[in-house]
Amino acid sequence: MSSEATVAVYEVRSDGEIAKARLAADGIVARLSVDDEGGLNPGFFSRYGVRLVVRPEDLDDAYESLGIEQVRVPSEVADAMFKHAGWAFPDEGCGLVAVDDDGGPVLTICLTNADHAPDRFTITPDEQFGAIRHAESRDLTIGGVFHSHPRSEAYPSAVDIGGGGDPAWVHFIVGPVAGPRPLLRAFRLVDGDVTELKVTVGQ
CATH class of the missing domain: 3.40.140.10 (Cytidine Deaminase, domain 2)
Structure with missing residues (x-):
């Protein structure tokens, strides 16, 4: 994605994967952005978080899909x-x-x-x-x-x-x-x- 908006940050990658799958089920393309040094340092997850990102135009739909408070x-x-x-x-x-x-x-x-x-x-x-x-x-x-x-x-x-x-x-x-x-x-x-x-x- 050339332009992205962060929907949520998770400490554990599996939580991010669950949210990503929920968005996919609703037709929303998302990806996880993880600063873990290419997988060499998975301990970075808990410190910097796993970001769930979507296209800016999909942000409102992503909020609704994940049941985010308003x-x-x-x-x-x-x-x-x-x-x-x-x-x-x-x-x-x-x-x-x-x-x-x-x-x-x-x-x-x-x-x-x-x-x-x-x-x-x-x-x-x-x-x-x-x-x-x-x-x-x-x-x-x-x-x-x-x-x-x-x-x-x-x-x-x-x-x-x-x-x-x-x-x-x-x-x-x-x-x-x-x-x-x-x-x-x-x-x-x-x-x-x-x-x-x-x-x-x-x-």
């Missing part, structure tokens, strides 16, 4: 993420996302990337606490974090996966900011596992 993002919430990503370029932009009682995103709180770097971000405790207070003043809670990838795919990097954070939060990524059509994607990151959510933008 998250609805209001247009103004998504727009704020895209604008902040553009403002922060060429560094990563970042912030927190406030949610309502149902867990739906309702407010983007743009913050400062203390690292001022293109491949990682840090939110200082002071800014995080300020965002929490701001959300609480509107009877909201923090339920997500967002950041941008200036030049890479909107998919968690090894730094993102190992970065910790509240496992209950949804992780939103905008990228590639330098590309003609940056995407907004969402993930759950729990103990090194990456689970993508299907993002629907609108009211």
